[in-house]
Amino acid sequence: MDHFQVFGLPRRLAIDTVELQRKFYELSRLHHPDFHQAASPEEQARTLEASARLNTAYRALRDPIARVEYLVRLEEGRDTKEGATVKPKAPPELLEEMFEIQEALAEAKVGGLDEAGRAALVAPRDRLMVRLEQENARLVGPLTQGWDAAAPAERQRVLAAMKEALATRAYLGTVIDDLNDALGESLEGYVTHRRH
Amino acid sequence: MAYSEKVVDHYNNPRNVGSFMKDTPGVGTGLVGAPECGDVMKLQIKVNLQTGVIEDAKFKTFGCGSAIASSSLATEWLKGKTVDEAGKIKNTDIVNELKLPPVKIHCSVLAEDAIKAALADYKTKWIKEGAAAASST
Numbered sequence: 001m002d003h004f005q006v007f008g009l010p011r012r013l014a015i016d017t018v019e020l021q022r023k024f025y026e027l028s029r030l031h032h033p034d035f036h037q038a039a040s041p042e043e044q045a046r047t048l049e050a051s052a053r054l055n056t057a058y059r060a061l062r063d064p065i066a067r068v069e070y071l072v073r074l075e076e077g078r079d080t081k082e083g084a085t086v087k088p089k090a091p092p093e094l095l096e097e098m099f100e101i102q103e104a105l106a107e108a109k110v111g112g113l114d115e116a117g118r119a120a121l122v123a124p125r126d127r128l129m130v131r132l133e134q135e136n137a138r139l140v141g142p143l144t145q146g147w148d149a150a151a152p153a154e155r156q157r158v159l160a161a162m163k164e165a166l167a168t169r170a171y172l173g174t175v176i177d178d179l180n181d182a183l184g185e186s187l188e189g190y191v192t193h194r195r196h
Numbered sequence: 197m198a199y200s201e202k203v204v205d206h207y208n209n210p211r212n213v214g215s216f217m218k219d220t221p222g223v224g225t226g227l228v229g230a231p232e233c234g235d236v237m238k239l240q241i242k243v244n245l246q247t248g249v250i251e252d253a254k255f256k257t258f259g260c261g262s263a264i265a266s267s268s269l270a271t272e273w274l275k276g277k278t279v280d281e282a283g284k285i286k287n288t289d290i291v292n293e294l295k296l297p298p299v300k301i302h303c304s305v306l307a308e309d310a311i312k313a314a315l316a317d318y319k320t321k322w323i324k325e326g327a328a329a330a331s332s333t
């Protein structure tokens with residue numbers, strides 16, 4: 001059973017999160033151990049399993065970007081992030097740019113950060129954050145709608161575009177994280193990536 | 197996460213960090229990234245154009261300890277190999293040597309990708325007549 005099926009939903013990306021939350025509470029009550037105290041141990045174990053599955057499914061679906069990530073994995077038939085069959089191609093200019101910023105950052109760290117040095121990091125950081133927002137907007141906007149509207153023959157193309165957007169997001173997020181680390185500003189909860 | 201001794205060694209004493217000028221004769225450059233985590237790696241080879249042997253290799257990696265260790269190890273392995281031999285290095289060789297856990301496999305894949313990209317770049321730049329050989333990889 002995939003996460004969409006847990007909620008009785010079709011494999012579509014546009015989900016009403018208010019409705020999703022309502023269903024989540026409803027199903028949670030249904031699977032709550034308190035209501036199953038009289039049940040046999042096997043049945044209690046099943047209930048526990050169902051409630052764990054429900055929680056995982058809810059976590060994957062409530063956030064529209066996590067939802068896209070999950071859909072991509074699901075469509076590729078793999079459960080984890082490891083072992084992607086087809087690697088998304090990152091735009092080469094993006095890699096080039098990320099590499100250059102990292103190099104500049106490494107140098108700036110060696111020299112110690114004075115006011116000018118900080119300013120030189122803040123500018124690219126802010127620029128990259130705008131791009132990250134754009135990428136997020138693309139994922140939850142046109143790409144989400146594109147998937148839901150796609151005929152079966154078009155799905156691979158939409159999937160590839162989503163993978164590319166997710167990869168771009170990962171590159172941007174990593175560099176933003178590193179810049180924020182260097183600046184001593186961590187924007188808690190903004191970028192979730194942690195490398196080490 | 198506990199890193200293996202070999203990873204820690206390469207991480208603390210990375211071999212062959214640096215870069216060559218991209219257009220030096222015989223130099224091939226591979227710049228790759230891991231979409232799983234957003235890390236980037238640059239690996240370069242310097243090939244003797246007479247013998248086809250890789251005389252020197254350098255890398256710069258902005259990534260996790262395993263990625264740094266993988267690329268450091270890769271540059272060590274590349275030196276002295278012919279271009280064809282270098283094309284046979286697999287990420288699984290790196291995984292075995294460094295004892296990388298499953299969650300760190302993509303870091304070794306990054307190194308294999310970087311080797312392949314550097315070899316491909318070398319071939320397109322410096323092997324004019326060998327276009328057929330280059331496209332067979």
Ligand code: FES
Pocket residue numbers: 195230233234235259260261262263300302303306
């Ligand atoms: S975690 Fe990114 S390369 Fe290892």
